[in-house]
Amino acid sequence: MATNITWHPSLSRHERNALRGQRGFTIWFTGLSASGKSTVATALEQHLLHLGLAAYRLDGDNVRFGLNRDLGFSERDRNENIRRIAEVARLFADSATIAITSFISPYRADRDAARRLHEQASPAGDDPLPFIEVFVDIPLEVAEQRDPKGLYKKARAGEIKDFTGISAPYEPPEKPEITIRTDQLSVEESVAKIVKYLAQQGLVTNTKEVK
Known part of the structure; x- marks a missing residue:
């Protein structure tokens, strides 16, 4: 890490939250490929925007395709991928x-590090940044049955190395904080479950019905 750098203070988090009329936080989706992470995350983003919240x-x-285009899928690259995100x-x-965030993020230590980063990013007078981990939990066999990109099939055939759930852990x-079974809940029900939790935690207040 460079030593010839200096941290420049800016507005406090409290000031930003007050000026924008909302509190910032991170919702971290994790789960196997084809678990439904991106589908639910996209629907959640849309719903929060419809509530008038910046998400x-x-x-x-x-x-x-951009920020992490120099990374592969080795354990080391996966670690760096999650660190950057x-x-x-x-x-x-x-x-x-x-x-x-919608990432497989297969390693517990990486997700815990992401949580600590949010908890410790608290200048004097500011509360920690909330970090909500959403586990999109489906059986491996269900993910393989879905396999919308054909990745599991390729992994089973040995065409993809270091594939989570098959050749990587x-x-x-x-x-x-939240567990969602997308093989049992619809996208709308999944979003509603998350929004209910956010409301219970006082992170959002306008919680009109999920459409």
């Missing part, structure tokens, strides 16, 4: 925006 979704595939999500949350969350 932005960071998608696992999309960021590899955690930093970006923290910046969005600090700006009083709701950051929604997935470590499920031990204490996620």
Whole structure:
């Protein structure tokens, strides 16, 4: 890490939240490929925007076209992928925006590091940035049956190396704030469950019915 740098203070998080009329936080979706993370995350982003809240979704595939285009899928690259996204999500949350991340993020240690980053990003007088882990939990066999991109089939055939759930591990969350079974709930029901939790935590107040 460079040593010839200096942190320049800016507006406090409290000031940003007050000026924008909302609180920033991160909703971190994790789960197997084809679990439904991106589908639910997209619907959640749309619903929050319809409520008049600033929200932005960071998608696992999309960021590899730009920010993380230099990374592969080795364990080391996956670690760096999540580290970068955690930093970006923290910046969005600090700006009083709701950051929604949709990444397999297979390693528990990486997700815990992302949580700590939010908890520790608290200048004097500011509360920690809320970090809500959403575990999109479906059985592996259901994910393989869905397989919209044909990735599981290729992984089983040995055409894709380091594929989570097949040739690379997935470590499920031990204490996620929210668990969603997308094989049992519709997209609308999944979004409603998340919004209900956010309202209970006082993070959103305008919670009109999910359409």
